[in-house]
Amino acid sequence: MTEGEIKVEVMARSALKGMSRSELIEYVIRRAKDGAVIVFEGQLNPDLLTEIIQRTMEEVDLEEFTGIDIYVVPPKRAARRSGRGLMKRLLGKRSEEGMTVISPANVLKDLEKGEDFITLKLG
DSSP states (O other): OOTTOOEEEEEOHHHHHTSOHHHHHHHHHHHHHTTEEEEEESOOOHHHHHHHHHHHHHTOBTTTBOOEEEEEEOHHHHHTSOSOSHHHHHHSSOOOSOEEEEEEGGGEEEEEEOSSOEEEEEO
């Protein structure tokens, strides 16, 4: 990616099924280091998120990689949407599993959390 460019990757739950736990963790860290924001269909397992955070902290370099931020819309809240949500528009199906957003810590400029949405201002 070029300087100042932010890439957003949206991953369906089915894409995760082909990855082992360690492959997923490596993928998230590699993509975050590259500056990508990843939106996962569904709420990732809290143990997995804990391991992602632990592994990320081992790789923090304040000059090159400052870490990650994680945002979650829980399943119950995401299910209230009327089918016009992000996953419906991007993946062609309604998700009642919530979503998880993982971004590099240095790209978040502002955050707004509602009952069933997250608005991230990146830059």
